[in-house]
Amino acid sequence: MNVDAVWREHLDRQAITDLIHAYCWHFDMNEPVALAALLTLDACVDYGPEFPDLQGREAIGQAVAKGLETLFAATSHHVSNIRITLDGPDEARSDCYLYAWHRYRDGRPESELWGRYHHRFRRTPDGWRIAGLVLKAAGARDFHRSVMHPIGRRD
Amino acid sequence: MNVDAVWREHLDRQAITDLIHAYCWHFDMNEPVALAALLTLDACVDYGPEFPDLQGREAIGQAVAKGLETLFAATSHHVSNIRITLDGPDEARSDCYLYAWHRYRDGRPESELWGRYHHRFRRTPDGWRIAGLVLKAAGARDFHRSVMHPIGRRD
Amino acid sequence: MNVDAVWREHLDRQAITDLIHAYCWHFDMNEPVALAALLTLDACVDYGPEFPDLQGREAIGQAVAKGLETLFAATSHHVSNIRITLDGPDEARSDCYLYAWHRYRDGRPESELWGRYHHRFRRTPDGWRIAGLVLKAAGARDFHRSVMHPIGRRD
Numbered sequence: 001m002n003v004d005a006v007w008r009e010h011l012d013r014q015a016i017t018d019l020i021h022a023y024c025w026h027f028d029m030n031e032p033v034a035l036a037a038l039l040t041l042d043a044c045v046d047y048g049p050e051f052p053d054l055q056g057r058e059a060i061g062q063a064v065a066k067g068l069e070t071l072f073a074a075t076s077h078h079v080s081n082i083r084i085t086l087d088g089p090d091e092a093r094s095d096c097y098l099y100a101w102h103r104y105r106d107g108r109p110e111s112e113l114w115g116r117y118h119h120r121f122r123r124t125p126d127g128w129r130i131a132g133l134v135l136k137a138a139g140a141r142d143f144h145r146s147v148m149h150p151i152g153r154r155d
Numbered sequence: 156m157n158v159d160a161v162w163r164e165h166l167d168r169q170a171i172t173d174l175i176h177a178y179c180w181h182f183d184m185n186e187p188v189a190l191a192a193l194l195t196l197d198a199c200v201d202y203g204p205e206f207p208d209l210q211g212r213e214a215i216g217q218a219v220a221k222g223l224e225t226l227f228a229a230t231s232h233h234v235s236n237i238r239i240t241l242d243g244p245d246e247a248r249s250d251c252y253l254y255a256w257h258r259y260r261d262g263r264p265e266s267e268l269w270g271r272y273h274h275r276f277r278r279t280p281d282g283w284r285i286a287g288l289v290l291k292a293a294g295a296r297d298f299h300r301s302v303m304h305p306i307g308r309r310d
Numbered sequence: 311m312n313v314d315a316v317w318r319e320h321l322d323r324q325a326i327t328d329l330i331h332a333y334c335w336h337f338d339m340n341e342p343v344a345l346a347a348l349l350t351l352d353a354c355v356d357y358g359p360e361f362p363d364l365q366g367r368e369a370i371g372q373a374v375a376k377g378l379e380t381l382f383a384a385t386s387h388h389v390s391n392i393r394i395t396l397d398g399p400d401e402a403r404s405d406c407y408l409y410a411w412h413r414y415r416d417g418r419p420e421s422e423l424w425g426r427y428h429h430r431f432r433r434t435p436d437g438w439r440i441a442g443l444v445l446k447a448a449g450a451r452d453f454h455r456s457v458m459h460p461i462g463r464r465d
Contacts, residue, residue: 006317007161021236024252028293030309074308076269076293078252080235080390081331097334097388099254099409101269103294110294114386114411138338138386139413141420153384154340162316176391179407183448185464229463231424231448233407235390254409256424258449265449 013084015128016092016121023130024077030068036061039130040122046134048148071144074103079117090123098135104144111142116151168239170283171247171276178285179232185223191216194285195277201289203303226299229258234272245278253290259299266297271306323394325438326402326431333440334387340378346371349440350432356444358458381454384413389427400433408445414454421452426461 019038026035036057045054045063054060081097098115120132137148174193181190191212200209200218209215236252253270275287292303329348336345346367355364355373364370391407408425430442447458 003158003313003317006321007158010165010317010320011161018238021238024236025238025250028306028308074294076252076254078233078235078254078269078388080388081334083328083331083335095335097386099386099388101294110296114388139384139411139420151338153338158313162313162320165320166316173393176393179391180393180405183461183463229449231407231409233388233390233409233424256449265451 009086012086012092012123012128016084016094016119017082019121019128019130020079020082020094020096020117020119024079027064027068027077028075030072032061032065032068035064040124043130044132046149048135048145050145050147071104072102073105076101092121092128094119094121102144108144109142111140111144113140113143114138115140115148164241167241167247167278167283171239171249171274172237174276174283174285175234175237175249175251175272175274179234182219182223182232183230185227187216187220187223190219195279198285199287201304203290203300205300205302226259227257228260231256247276247283249274249276257299263299264297266295266299268295268298269293270295270303319396322396322402322433322438326394326404327392329431329438329440330389330392330404330406330427330429334389337374337378338385338387340382342371342375342378345374350434353440354442356459358445358455360455360457381414382412383415386411402431402438404429404431412454418454419452421450421454423450423453424448425450425458 023035023038026038039057039060041057043057043060045060047054054063078099079096082094083096084092084094086092096117098113098117100113100115102111115138116136118134118136119130121128122131135149136151138151138153140148178190178193181187181193194212194215196212198212198215200215202209209218233254234251237249238251239247239249241247251272253268253272255268255270257266270293271291273289273291274285276283277286290304291306293306293308295303333345333348336342336348349367349370351367353367353370355370357364364373388409389406392404393406394402394404396402406427408423408427410423410425412421425448426446428444428446429440431438432441445459446461448461448463450458
């Protein structure tokens with residue numbers, strides 16, 4: 001492996017990590033337009049089996065905006081355990097852990113989620129963007145959704 | 156961008172990340188002298204609107220020491236979502252998420268805080284140091300302080 | 311410091327960080343065989359003062375497998391605040407923070423742990439492996455173990 005390749009890969013990993021953090025930041029700041037700008041035009045998001053997959057930047061942005069405006073009064077999405085795999089020069093995937101806290105507009109109890117984000121990324125002329133996202137749950141407390149994709153733990 | 160610049164920036168980011176972690180470590184170990192040594196002499200800390208800003212390494216160290224000795228029996232400050240911006244060769248800023256847990260000396264209920272740290276850093280002859288810190292809160296449970304700087308979420 | 315040394319150290323740190331994350335991943339997926347493969351043959355694990363230290367990959371794998379099969383219905387091990395120290399070319403140590411959530415098979419209340427992992431690592435012909443692990447606790451809620459190694463906070 002040559003030094004140039006190492007540093008290019010390092011910069012890609014840093015950009016991808018910043019992208020994951022930017023998604024959380026804009027979600028928690030109720031900035032759905034800025035969040036949508038992190039996505040590819042054809043991005044696909046799967047927040048769980050209760051809903052059909054969200055297809056395309058515009059549909060995802062609208063769905064996130066609706067949730068942020070009608071459901072949540074405050075949220076905090078803490079990600080960790082990030083593992084990134086580069087698939088060629090312009091594609092990447094990652095798995096990370098999510099610990100999320102939520103307060104609701106209607107005053108129901110605050111909730112916590114111990115989850116996973118599975119991301120796909122693509123390099124565009126404007127830089128790395130999120131091309132795919134699947135949310136899974138190891139567990140939850142008082143979460144507003146009763147059915148989530150399981151993480152696939154062996155019984 | 157040349158390789159030298161990339162790896163110098165990489166080492167700066169690593170040192171700054173270690174500094175954020177060291178602050179948490181010494182806070183949770185009740186080591187206010189070691190914590191204060193991470194600060195510039197003229198550092199400024201804003202823990203919230205209830206208190207005047209703490210000005211200078213000595214004042215900050217004394218205030219932290221008092222809190223650690225009188226209020227907390229145990230704490231744990233978990234940081235994540237760290238995003239660092241380098242502003243020239245000797246200045247930097249970062250935003251990160253904080254999930255903090257606290258047990259109190261007087262036996263009141265344990266508390267949790269879902270917050271943000273906004274840091275400023277300066278390179279000194281002894282290495283990178285914390286020059287500024289502002290704490291904000293997305294939410295809290297049973298926290299000992301009722302008023303915090305909000306994260307600025309759009310309504 | 312030369313560029314070659316910087317990027318070699320960078321790759322070592324990345325491999326070690328991935329190893330910490332892989333341990334959490336396989337634990338939470340109930341994959342004790344894959345978890346054991348992350349360890350050196352002579353690895354030593356100290357999960358607390360209630361138990362004798364676990365000596366060797368096989369003994370550790372068996373103990374983890376038993377816990378995963380008999381005690382836990384779901385777990386989530388969120389690590390952060392990772393600080394790695396390289397000790398020569400083939401040895402390393404790290405400290406990190408652990409926030410862990412657990413659901414039990416027998417229906418007792420879910421638990422949370424605010425802890426620390428202290429790792430030792432060794433480079434083997436197959437790459438970096440975990441050679442030692444000590445778990446300490448800053449605090450816990452409803453945890454199934456009553457006595458843990460303390461983090462050593464000054465009184």
